[in-house]
Amino acid sequence: YNCVFSLFYDSCIEDIDRYSQSVSLRPKLNEPSNSFMISALPWVNFTGFNINVFNEGRYLPPIFTIGKFIETGTSVLMPLSIQAHHAVCDGVHVGRFVQALQELSSNYKEWLL
Incomplete structure (x- = not known):
């Protein structure tokens, strides 16, 4: 990092x-x-994605899966699936993350340069 x-x-x-x-x-x-993995499927567009980890509930890191970018007019869309264990994360946390990610994506010229 x-x-x-x-x-x-x-x-x-x-x-x-x-x-x-x-x-x-x-x-x-x-x-x-505190690292976690992100799976990328750049050739696949999806509206939902699910990975079932069998480990008796001990796998607690979030699971992020991103897919194929799609250009639509002036926007670029990217499918993102987030799976989080409820023992460590509530929906409000996922919502805050998605909101922050959208802000970074919308304002990429401010930090990408």
């Missing part, structure tokens, strides 16, 4: 180059314990 997006992005590209051929679920060592 880096709060300067360009530095974060450069590090992300390095990780993609280094680990993209790995067959391990977690190829990068020493990841922080």
Whole structure:
């Protein structure tokens, strides 16, 4: 993580180059314990997506799945599925996250440069 997006992005590209051929679920060592995975299905458009993790209720990180970008007029839409365990997150938290994500997406010119 880096709060300067360009530095974060450069590090992300390095990780993609280094680990993209790995067959391990977690190829990068020493990841922080508060990390979570994001699945990307860039070739699939969806209106709902569900992953069932069987581990007796011990998997608590959120699960994010993003899909194919779609351009419609002046907008770009991206499907996003969020699954959160109710033991650690209420709907209000998901709502706040989605609201913040929309704000970042709408104002990307302010932070992306």
